Amino acid sequence: MEAAALAHRVPSFGFVVTEAAVAGKLDSARLLAAGIRPGPIYGRLKAGQEVAWEGAVLRPADFLGPEAAGRRVAVLGDTADSAELVALVGEEGLDLLCHEATMEEANRENAIKFGHSTPAMAVQVAAACRARHLAIFHLSARYKPVSLSADPANPDPDSAGVIVEEARRAMAGLGMQGVELTVAEDFTEVTVPRIQPA
DSSP, rough: OOEEEEEOOOOSEEEEEEEEOOOOOHHHHHHTTTOOOOHHHHHHHHTTOEEETTTHHHHHHHGGGBBBBEEEEEEESSSOOOOHHHHHHGGGGGGGEEOOSSSGGGGGGHOOOOOOOHHHHHHOOOOOOOOBBEEEEEEOTSSSSSSGGTTTTHHHHTTTTHHHHHHHHHHHHHHHHTEEEEEEOTTTTOOOOOOOOO
């Protein structure tokens, strides 16, 4: 885990959590072809240990597929400027960026004054971090959840649908096709899939 300072009225931080890489898939067909039956040897090879077997040394690299990179998630506190976090993310990018967007763009000046972001600001950070999924949270209480709208396809102007639409427009403007967007409300859960090696 790494941390970066964010711009807010009081100290606020963003955290980048990087999961350890996961060993590749064990090639059990190759082991069986070599006469090695399922058992403790499989487990030791999968754990990355060399194994002495019938006068030979079995090396994990000879029986494991490519490792899967660990997932990277960034979770930010309140912020009107996430530049330090963007620098921290570097070239590796993010699987998920959880970024606040307290107010809509029409209130941008007020949002910044109080140390917060708008959907467009969160989208810019997601683009700079090469995030594959942007989850916007910490909306002002003035926006009722989209799930409470009578018609979620046409949310009323007082709902978080305004935030959703602004974020989508900003993403389209930056050519962020394929980037997933979630505008969170209470109890929202987001799954972060592991990218499997080719």
